[in-house]
Structures are given as structure tokens and as C-alpha cells.
Amino acid sequence: MNDKLFVISVGGTGMRCLEAFTHLCAIGMFDDQEIEVLTLDTDQSNGNKDKVEKLIDLYSRIKKSDGKSSPNADTFFSAKLNLYKFWTNYEGAGRENYRNISKLNSGTADQQEENRLLSDLFLERGTVQDFNLAHGYRAQTHLGSHLMYHGIIEAARSLALGKDIKVEEKELESFLGKLEKAGSEARVFIFGSVFGGTGASSIPVLPKAFKDAIEIRSNGKSTLDLSKTKFGSTLLTEYFSFKKPDMKQMSTKDDSVVADSSFFPLNSQAALQFYQSDPTVQSTYKRLYHIGWPIESKPLGEEKKDEKTITGGANQKNPCHITEMICACAAYDFFTRQDGLDNPKAEYVYKAIEFDKSTYNFDFNDFVGNENKAGQIFANRLGAFLSLAHIILSKNGAATKDEKGTKAFINFLAAQKLPEYVAISDDETIEIDNYMKAFAYTFDSQKFIPGWIYQIRSSVSPGRFMFNDKAFSFTSKELGDLDVGALFLEDKHHWDKSAFSGRYDTFCKTLINKGWPKSDQKVNNLKEKFLAHIYNATTLSQNF
């Protein structure tokens, strides 16, 4: 595969899928790739957006040394991620709602009449035409798709003029420049839901919006051939619910429209019917991955007793779910497949998983398939990364605040006659610690805070999730006693031990004596060598 890879995450759910995708990159699933990542929202303050952008920044700092970064192969953090942030700005006078941004009261009497007639035909007066857009499109995707398309076009016009360019427009320009350059060699994967607001609004219009934006930005000198550029997307339907908005909240004009999760299935059904028949979607996408959750989902926000339903903003941070990880794996399929991307009409695909006693049971092969040992490679990498997380967080104490786990591990290795990595700075090791906390867990005083993989596992519970239950221990004592080399369900993948030496000690010996990075791993700096060395030693220990 020589195509250039692009990822776009839209809206709150799209951001969480991107979080899963970033973790797949961290475990090494996108070898030797430089991936351009665009976060797209209406809501610059969205909690999920902020969280994933910080995660990617952290990821990039871990890869960077002396300001440089490059892709590696067959190691942790192998892909290089370039992050761009764009949001449609609805702040400022005259941009607060549809009525104002459309300037319905401007123009001649005839023009005003016609614009009002059209608006009243399609968009409800008093609610859809008047709610505050600052927190997104609030599940009003008919309005949202129109505004998102024109928001991107507005930015492209501003770029073409070259005056008063806003920071987010500049970022969009960089992303568009890369996309334009890749042209028909581009594979673009979009993360978003079909049941919510911003993501659901944007998926159908993005290929056209980017094509038109590229044309406008270049004053017609360049374009994007949508029959050749490969677009793929998730069609993720509802998998969570949240507190129902009350009448008091909806009585204010700004909040006259609040998404109500009990109607998500209706919206999903309407959306899927649209995706199945819309000629624009059919002709601009190559592959659409439908992912849903047909069993009971846990409601969000019950513990918080939120006074209001969260419509967006910094408070919108929801726990992670297995469906988001499956979405990230859909991107893996789209980016790695050798065929099925030259069809003139979109192909709709889905996945089936082992189901028993009303729960899903996930196997490694369920995520990336079993062709060319993909499932085994995934198992090896995820298992190795989870073991490393436990080594840093529990064996070396980083899960507890103020402890430097990676540094402690490096010092331990140095004491065991492996001093090569002591030159990695404290700041650099703290970044690795912090990434592992985000990936697995941390403690706030005595309170256990689950990270991404723990939250994913929790969403599957009581179903099976690749590893044994001990791999997801959560008390200080259990974690302190955890055998980090025995996380798999199958004993054959447990690290070796002997009568005189536990698995962890055996692993450290392997690390000291074997697993030195090879040239084809393309590691350049000391930090990358350290991570590749651990990756290699774990791979040797796991017997895949």
C-alpha cells in the first residue's frame, strides 16, 4: 500500500473514535505511516475534542527528539501523526444561530420573503432556526450538514482571499494542502456517529466540501477527483444514552433544542435510510462501516446527577466504548486493504462477533481479521503495550502521582547492566508515563481512575475481552501483585519463568541480552530505541 493516509474525526463520538485510533497507533498498528489527522467540530471547547488533541500532542512529543520525528516500523508509536484542528466558529455577533448567520432580514423585500419561505419550509421557526450554535448542531443534522459544508467553504474563501486568516483556517489549509497533493493516492477515513449532531451532520458533505474547498482555495487551479480519492467512514449508531432534558432546560431559547438520547434510534434509522439511497454519499464514498450496539447500553451521567443535559463544551467527556475501538479497526481495514476501493458506488459493511449469554466475547481476530496473521500481530502488540503499561504504572509506581515509572524502570535496567537508556531525560520519561496513564489507569489519591483500555473492557463486561480478568486488576494490592507476563487467556503467550526466576525477572534478562532494535525498525533516537527494545523483548517473551 502506497496511499497517503488521512483521518478526520468529527463531533464528540468521532473524537472518541480518534482516541481509539491513536492508541492503535501507539501499540504499533500503523507501521511506517505518516498520518494526517484533522479534528473537526463546531465546538472548540468540546471535552472529548480537547482530550484527544492533548493525547495526540503527547503521542507526538513521545515520538519527537530534538524537534524531529519520523515513522518507524514494527515497534510502539510507529506511525507519525500530524494534527490539524478546524472548527466552524459561531461566536460573535450575527453568527449565533441560523437566523442570524443566514441574514434572513437582509436584502430586498422579495429576497427576504423568498429566504423566509424556504427556511420555514425546511427548518422549524422558534427552535431549529433559533438555537445557539456554539455547542454544535444538537442532533439537528438537516441544519448541521448545510452549516458544516458552508463553514468549510467560508474558510476556503478566506484562504483564497489571503486576508484576516484565522488560526483554524490556517490549520485547515495545511490539511487541504496535503490532501490536494496526495490526490488520487489519498485514503481518507472519517470518524463520526450518525445519531448525534456534528459528526452525523458532516459525514455526507465532507468529501464534497473538501473538493470544493480545494478548488476555491486554489482559485480553480486544482481539484480533488472524488472518483479516485478513496473516502471511507464509520456509520456508528447509538451505543449510549444520557439524562433526558427537562422542560425547564428546554424553555430557554438557546437550549430550545437539546439532543434526547431516547430518540437516537429514530435518528439512526432515518440517517441510515439516507445513507443507503443518497446519490452524493454513494458516489463519493468507497466503503462505509456500519457499527452498532444491539444490546443494552449503560446510561451516562447517572452518577454525576447533572443538573442539565450536557449539550457540549468542556463537560462533554464520556467514557470510552468498545464500538469506538471497532471504528478504529474499521480505519485499519480501510487503510490496509488491497482491494474493494475502486468501486463506483459505496459498499456498506458490518462485522459479527461471538455472542453468548447476552454478551459479546471479543477475540483478537475480531478487531483486525485473521488474514496474514493480522490477529496475532495485533494480540502481540496490544499485549506487549498493556504489559509495558503495568510495568511503568504499577511495577514502577507511575500510577501513583509524583512517581516516575519509566525513569524508575530505566534506572532498574541500568542497575541490571543495561545502562544505554539513562540519558533519556526526566521530561521525556514523564511523557511516556502520562501516555500509559491515559492508556491504562492512574490513581487520584486512593481513587482508581480507569484509562482507555480499562474503560473499553468495562463496556464489554461481563463478556470476554481478549485478556484474562487479572490483566484488568484495579486495586493497589492486586496491581502490586500482578504478574505482568501472564495477561493472555492462553498460557502459551505467558512469559517464561523458572523455579528461580519469576516472569518479570526473566523478561528483564531477555531485555538485557536480546531484542536490540534492528535497522528495519527505522528507529532514530534513544527514546525510539528504548521503546523498540522493549517491544522486541516482549515479542520474544509472548511467543507469537
Next chain:
Amino acid sequence: MAEKLIKALVIKVDSKSEPGGIEYKWDSLTSRMPTFTKNIITPAIGVDKEGKSEVNIGAIVSGMPTVFARSNLFLNALNAITDKTAEVDGLLGFYKSLVDEWRGFISCLALNYQDIEVKRIHLAYSDGKKLTETENIYEPKGAFGNVLFERKPLWCDQTLSSNSAKIPFIDVVRYNGQVVGGTSPESFLFTSVSYQLSEKEPFVNFKNRSFTDPLNSDLQPEQLNTLYGYVKFLNNNIERFRLQFEGLSDLLKPRYDNINGNLQDWLKEMETFAQKKGFKIKEQIPEVTKFENPFSILFNHSTELYGCNGVIYNDSREPGVIPFDPKNLLLAEGTELAQIVFWKGRKSECKFSAKSFYLYPAGRNKGRERVF
């Protein structure tokens, strides 16, 4: 060892439509999508047969990501509801209420056409400029046209020559001054997102104040005659309307099989209604002349004929024809018929026997009426 069961990781769907899947692989859903999406399980929202619900379902169903969602929903409704008597809930319940509304809208055209106004709005920016240059890119007229995307050719006048600038349009329909809906090349008509009717007519649902199929009401025999005639007329025009889209790509060509089926069912329902009420249907087609081309093909009915050299045509495209309304040739109101015997001998000897006459009063003479 028990056989391993796999279950599709898809939206909750009726078991008969749930795809089976292939272990570890992404499997195709493309060919099954129409059935699959139709049988998605949604919460009951209690829409009664007249479309009344405790919640504003039209506002809830906002998941269709196009500003033309309202129009698309009518297309989906007409495609999804092929059996009006079937018990349905959720989105299908909503679709059923939309079909009811759609029939009500047609009935309004048939029965109250004199109170209808149609205004064509071209979906282009008022300043005549393109997306790249216009002052306000969010102006609805232009912006809505932009987001038709691939559908744009479908919403244009198909009769324009290939080198003419084709601009999509919508005919917005007002009833007694209120915007009630518009025209669509896919569903012919759709109602607006929020209109409230106060007229006491058989096609108005007094509970939710929207259009409804007047067969739910006490339809008078004359109204039934007119509605029956108009629906039949409309149905007969579908094929001619469809033919104008023949030049479009297969992705865009509209199909009207379900609309046709719906109208035929409606005609049967009218016949049953008449039978129950003891009416005998005498078709009458109302004079509707409010629509412009191409929707005039579907909705307009006029008795206007065309004449040339004594030959009468009903097609304006015949060369040299002059339009005339046969209504104007009818005898004036109050005219009385009288028999005038010109000849008492052999009929063949009377040169007036095969002629018709119109007599003009010429005053009285000696107490007797004189006429020309």
C-alpha cells in the same frame, strides 16, 4: 462442544432482518440495506392513525443529514408504507402519518385549488453570483441549492436545452397565505416542517391541524367525485412526468412505482368509501392551473383546447393553433332551450335541418317576440 454463535454488531434490528456475518471479517450489507434499515427497532412513540403524538415527532426525526430532509422523508414514507392498513410504530408510524398528510395535501389541491398560491423559488444566490463570490454564502436560496450536490440536476427544469443555465428550483405552495409545503421531483409534494391549519375542511385534521386524508372525514358526494377524478388524473400523468428525467443518470432517475401504487390504493379506498356511504362516483376533474412546468404536467388540469382551421386539438404544440376555452362556448347562464320547426315536409329538403342555432333577441313587434 457447543457451536459458536456469532451476532452482528449492528443497530438493533428485527431478527428476520439481522445479517448473519462471517467470523472475523467485514461482510457486505449493501444489497440488504433497504430491508435492514426498514426493520430497525425503534422505541414506540405512540403515533395514532391521524399522526397525532404526544411529542412533536417531526422535530425529533432530525437525523437525516440534508437540509432537504423534509422532502426526503416523504419519499421514504411513500416507499416504506406500501400497506396502509399494517400496524406500525416508531419511524414507520411517522412515515404512515406523512403518507396521510401527503394525501391531504393532494386533496387540498383538488378541493380548494382556488385558495392555493404557488411561488417558484430558484435556488441561487440573490446577487446572481457564484459560491466563490457571493456576499453571503449562507443565504438560504443559494446555500440550499449548493447542498443538493449530486441531486441538483434532478431539481432543475428538464425541458431546458442542454446549453441553458440550469438552476434548481422549488415551487413553494401557500394555502390561504400560509406556507404549507413544496414540490419535489421525487415525492411530487411534501409539507413544510411546521404549518398549522385552522380551516374546517375534510382534508384538515382538527386535532393536529395538519393535512389528512379526507376519507377520515365526512366527505360529500361532490367532493368525492372531484377528489376521485383528480387523483385518477394525477396518476395518469405520472408516466409523462417521469419521462422527462430519462436523460439523468441511473442514480438520479426517480421511480414512482410506490406513488403509483399508493394512488391506485387510494382510488380503491374511495370506491369502498362511496359504496359504504351509498354514493355513486361521477368523476370530475377540477380546473387546476396554478403550477408551472414541469409540475403542471402532474397537477394542472384545464379544459382549454386548441383550434386551427376548424380542427380542435388538446395539444398546444400543434402548429398554428389558437387556444380557446370551451367553457366560453357554453350557453350563457339563464339560456332556455326551445324547439323551432322550420319545415314540415321531407327532412332532406330543409337546408337547416342539420344545423344548430343560437337565437339573439331582436325586440318585440306587435306583441310577439322577434329573434335573429
